[in-house]
Amino acid sequence: MIGLASFALVLNVLGLDYRIAHVGLSSTLLILTYFIFMRILYVAETSQFDDNHPRNTKLLKIAIARFTISAIVVIASGFTCPF
Numbered sequence: 001m002i003g004l005a006s007f008a009l010v011l012n013v014l015g016l017d018y019r020i021a022h023v024g025l026s027s028t029l030l031i032l033t034y035f036i037f038m039r040i041l042y043v044a045e046t047s048q049f050d051d052n053h054p055r056n057t058k059l060l061k062i063a064i065a066r067f068t069i070s071a072i073v074v075i076a077s078g079f080t081c082p083f
Helices: 003-013 025-046 057-080
Strands: none
Touching: 003 025
């Protein structure tokens, strides 16, 4: 992904980045590549687990809550820092 982003930057500097309705081809390619690799990772990870394996939902809820709080802090910081 980093290599693809770097390649997109080089194409942009050289003036070879094509746009359709203010959306660059390289941006579309990055997003598409991201979702393809996320799907590949999801399939690879879920194939390793047994369906009868018990899951700890309490730890999952704690992790989701911490992630949500962290995301709110990052978003709030993003709104206040530029000013």
